[in-house]
Amino acid sequence: MKQPVSEEQRRQVLDLRRRHSLREVAEATGLPLGTVKTLVSRSGAFRDNDQHRNLFTLPPIKVSSETVPSVPELPPQEVVTGDKEVDAVLWLRSIINTGQAALIERAMEAAKRIKAPHDVLEKRYRDYLIATNPGNVFAALSSFDFADLEGLAARSIEKHRLRTEGRARFGDHLFSDTPAEVFCIEALEGLKLEQLGSLDSEDAAARFKALPDWLPQTLADCLWELDYWRQLYRLRNAVDRDCSDGPPEASARDYFVFGLLAEIRPRNKDEAKAVFRHLMRGNGINSEEDEAILDNLIG
Known part of the structure; x- marks a missing residue:
């Protein structure tokens, strides 16, 4: 007769699964591999977080009813250098x-x-x-x-x-705080800026982790959010390079989510490859943070 799994065991399985493979969790807890797989699957904790993704999504493109501006005329050619x-x-x-x-x-x-x-x-x-x-x-x-x-x-x-x-x-609100930025500002309210205008990464991480409903649950969720911040930056940077970073709370969130790439275990080979491609699109593997992510991917 199978022994029922206690609530403490269930919590332990889910906590360990965030950092270890299913087989490693089974070995650490002494539970059968099949039981571990069932607990993880039924928890829903390792599925993509739709609520999180809805927050970190750019507003849809709207077709403007305004008259499309005419193509400007060619500027006159001038003598500048004499050459x-x-x-x-x-x-x-x-x-x-x-x-x-x-x-x-x-x-x-x-x-x-x-x-x-x-x-x-x-x-x-x-x-x-x-x-x-x-x-x-x-x-x-x-x-x-x-x-x-x-x-x-x-x-x-x-x-x-x-x-x-x-x-x-x-529209005219490209540089207004987005709902995602407002979330970050409210989550980190009260934290003081350090000398370089950044927030303490450990304090920020603790605040974000205290709001589990808005956490990435998978590496795919992490990549989704990181892409959101990248796209928002590019749209703003195309208009004004000096105002494209957003509030420091958003930068702290971006750094926090990047760090989760080294904590959340890949669900499968395709997800691991997607994270690896993300690293290579940047500057490659050239920092301790990148090495930690690579270690997580290859387990």
């Missing part, structure tokens, strides 16, 4: 910076008529900057990738796309 080819590149750069695909296409066609190699154009523009800004050691930096119009075009089009998406999702 015709360098001035032509400056003009083309001003066109590309509009982010308007139609104008950029015309600019890229015009760029084909410039015969000087990129490095030569960059040197000529750098010489002009140094000559017109004596004593300014940073002046020459503006010439970096000066003639790389294709790269500039790709960045400009993406920036324009993000700005358009930001307006479609948030």
Whole structure:
């Protein structure tokens, strides 16, 4: 006859499962592997947390009823440096910076008529900057990738796309606190900022863990939330680079959830691979936090 599992054993199984495999939990508790699997499955604690995901989701894109703004006219070409080819590149750069695909296409066609190699154009523009800004050691930096119009075009089009998406999702409230940011602010109310404007990570983690309904329950939940913060940052950064970080409480939450990647065990190989891909899309495995996450994935 099977012995009933006590409430204490059930809690122990669920707690251990967050850091260990099912087989390791069975060995640690002395319970049959099948019993452990059943307890974990019935708990629901290791399924994606829909309530959490609803909070950390960007508002939907809304089709605006406003008249679509007309494509701006080409800016006039001006004599800036006196070097015709360098001035032509400056003009083309001003066109590309509009982010308007139609104008950029015309600019890229015009760029084909410039015969000087990129490095030569960059040197000529750098010489002009140094000559017109004596004593300014940073002046020459503006010439970096000066003639790389294709790269500039790709960045400009993406920036324009993000700005358009930001307006479609948030209207005029892109820089207002989102419901997720309000949640973080309220959860960490009373914590004092440290010298660099951040919050103590241990204190923040304790506060967040005290609100289990809003915790990621799976690694997939973690990736979902981390992607939310990444997308929100990119939308804001496309409009104003100086106001794209959000409140310090949101940064503390982002750091906390990243840390959970080293605590919550992967449910399967695909989930582990998704976390690994997330790491590699960043800067690779190059910190103690990354190593801890990798150790968790390979168990």
